[in-house]
Amino acid sequence: xxxxxxxxxxxxxxxxxxxxxxxxxxxxxxxxxxxxxxxxxxxxxxxxxxxxxxxxxxxxxxxxxxxxxxxxxxxxxxxxxxxxxxxxxxxxxxxxxxxxxxxxxxxxxxxxxxxxxxxxxxxxxxxxxxxxxxxxxxxxxxxxxxxxxxxxxxxxxxxxxxxxxxxxxxxxxxxxxxxxxxxxxxxxxxxxxxxxxxxxxxxxxxxxxxxxxxxxxxxxxxxxxxxxxxxxxxxxxxxxxxxxxxxxxxxxxxxxxxxxxxxxxxxxxxxxxxxxxxxxxxxxxxxxxxxxxxxxxxxxxxxxxxxxxxxxxxxxxxxxxxxxxxxxxxxxxxxxxxxxxxxxxxxxxxxxxxxxxxxxxxxxxxxxxxxxxxxxxxxxxxxxxxxxxxxxxxxxxxxxxxxxxxxxxxxxxxxxxxxxxxxxxxxxxxxxxxxxxxxxxxxxxxxxxxxxx
Amino acid sequence: xxxxxxxxxxxxxxxxxxxxxxxxxxxxxxxxxxxxxxxxxxxxxxxxxxxxxxxxxxxxxxxxxxxxxxxxxxxxxxxxxxxxxxxxxxxxxxxxxxxxxxxxxxxxxxxxxxxxxxxxxxxxxxxxxxxxxxxxxxxxxxxxxxxxxxxxxxxxxxxxxxxxxxxxxxxxxxxxxxxxxxxxxxxxxxxxxxxxxxxxxxxxxxxxxxxxxxxxxxx
Numbered sequence: 174x175x176x177x178x179x180x181x182x183x184x185x186x187x188x189x190x191x192x193x194x195x196x197x198x199x200x201x202x203x204x205x206x207x208x209x210x211x212x213x214x215x216x217x218x219x220x221x222x223x224x225x226x227x228x229x230x231x232x233x234x235x236x237x238x239x240x241x242x243x244x245x246x247x248x249x250x251x252x253x254x255x256x257x258x259x260x261x262x263x264x265x266x267x268x269x270x271x272x273x274x275x276x277x278x279x280x281x282x283x284x285x286x287x288x289x290x291x292x293x294x295x296x297x298x299x300x301x302x303x304x305x306x307x308x309x310x311x312x313x314x315x316x317x318x319x320x321x322x323x324x325x326x327x328x329x330x331x332x333x334x335x336x337x338x339x340x341x342x343x344x345x346x347x348x349x350x351x352x353x354x355x356x357x358x359x360x361x362x363x364x365x366x367x368x369x370x371x372x373x374x375x376x377x378x379x380x381x382x383x384x385x386x387x388x389x390x391x392x393x394x395x396x397x398x399x400x401x402x403x404x405x406x407x408x409x410x411x412x413x414x415x416x417x418x419x420x421x422x423x424x425x426x427x428x429x430x431x432x433x434x435x436x437x438x439x440x441x442x443x444x445x446x447x448x449x450x451x452x453x454x455x456x457x458x459x460x461x462x463x464x465x466x467x468x469x470x471x472x473x474x475x476x477x478x479x480x481x482x483x484x485x486x487x488x489x490x491x492x493x494x495x496x497x498x499x500x501x502x503x504x505x506x507x508x509x510x511x512x513x514x515x516x517x518x519x520x521x522x523x524x525x526x527x528x529x530x531x532x533x534x535x536x537x538x539x540x541x542x543x544x545x546x547x548x549x550x551x552x553x554x555x556x557x558x559x560x561x562x563x564x565x566x567x568x569x570x571x572x573x574x575x576x577x578x579x580x581x582x583x584x585x586x587x588x589x590x591x592x593x594x595x596x597x598x599x600x601x602x603x604x605x606x607x608x609x610x611x612x613x614x615x616x617x618x619x620x621x622x623x624x625x626x
Numbered sequence: 627x628x629x630x631x632x633x634x635x636x637x638x639x640x641x642x643x644x645x646x647x648x649x650x651x652x653x654x655x656x657x658x659x660x661x662x663x664x665x666x667x668x669x670x671x672x673x674x675x676x677x678x679x680x681x682x683x684x685x686x687x688x689x690x691x692x693x694x695x696x697x698x699x700x701x702x703x704x705x706x707x708x709x710x711x712x713x714x715x716x717x718x719x720x721x722x723x724x725x726x727x728x729x730x731x732x733x734x735x736x737x738x739x740x741x742x743x744x745x746x747x748x749x750x751x752x753x754x755x756x757x758x759x760x761x762x763x764x765x766x767x768x769x770x771x772x773x774x775x776x777x778x779x780x781x782x783x784x785x786x787x788x789x790x791x792x793x794x795x796x797x798x799x800x801x802x803x804x805x806x807x808x809x810x811x812x813x814x815x816x817x818x819x820x821x822x823x824x825x826x827x828x829x830x831x832x833x834x835x836x837x838x839x840x841x842x843x844x845x
Contacts, residue, residue, distance in 0.1 A: 418706035429731040
């Protein structure tokens, strides 16, 4: 899946832009509502005025009729708004009175009621027409709609103008507030920037908002995990250095003894034998380190592709491989692995596991010891058991087994302490459980590897 | 010179013991930290070679415990831990030298001789008492510039006495400095060696302090 995203702008911009946008939209919405409302009210009010003016004209016309005064009367214009207001009074179809800006023909075709019409040069007028008290009198009162619009524009202006000033002020205030709010984030990034690259101690901020707590806590837990990884790697390097340097130092010392001027033939022979043994030991150590390194690099995914392996066949093959070594030390290998037992795993890796177990049993048991290898299904689980008649281990020693390079004390036979790590690692890879206990059968150590059913 | 070797690795320990013996050191070998501390506490050793990764008790703990008990035996730390902080810690805890494995046997011998020399306030490897000159590295002794042939024990005895010149050494002290484990020491062995040394060098070189022991005067 591929997500295409615009690059994220700063949090500041992300907070400020919607805030200002929202304020503008709400303000404009309020302005439109005010405007609509104001227009309706204004229409009502001004229509009321038209009606009022018409009523006045009607009353006045009734009185004027008594005076029997013929001819058209032109009313003077008395106010700046006057040119925008016009009226006409007709009597028996004749124009008897009009305002200066009114024409000679009736402004509206309607006898009674409101109409919006275009007059003169095409200006839009709102006209109210009504009859007089006597039906031969017709009164028209009109007002240019432009004047209404002018009022509406004035209202709109007075609503929108503050926004123009408010927006920059709001942007400035918002910018400051957001900046203040984001201060802990800046402190965090500053604290992170100031750290030495190797520093893995937790980040501590004096004041931390609750929103940042989870992030800082995750960060600290990440640091903690990295630190423990680094520590374990450092320990591994130190241990590996010791394990690798010691045989080499031994080889060197023994070789120098063999070369030494004072050495007699027996000493020389002894030293040369020890040199060879040292080389074998270093070789084995290097092989085990490489195996372990490969295993640790092996992704867990490889288990998904695990094939089915016959545990019995593997045990037989490895036991046959190791039999000559056992014979040379008068050790007895007893193998009980007749029926095939299929387990999930990799043929080579299961072989490495079995070899390490049998090899360990042989290595740490005295000459003439018995080693019993058993493959069976126990409570539905394919199980490999390797037991020996060696010295066994204390509970404490069993608990520490599998720490890389941990070796049980008091053994003349040098081991690297890596065999167990390898066994455990392969076990984990295929979901098999490795357990160490006391062997009731032979008196030494008992190791069981149990695959899931 | 009697050296305590504390090393848990069988092959390396065996090689170092054999190699140091070839170089003329008397070597006792222990394989764990507890034994190392016990043996060093006896004060019978001229110097010690201490591995750090020892079973039962870590070498640094051994060192710390010894120095806390005011035991000043020179200690050469021989270890695989090569990180600078480890070295600093080792030296600060009282190690007199810090050597990372693997080490050349001859270099190890030279470093041990140097430690012993310095712990006895000597600036040079060669020791001189009057007309007698003793060169530990070459294991050579000369009287008025002429080489004198000494047996291993005679050389070691003279070396101990000259290192501790102007100080009286008891017979027990001399025996402890001279013989590693597994040697049956005749009750008059030291006297016999002293007698030989007086005959081969100068009759008045080694003086007997009755009831206490022997001494060599520097001038």
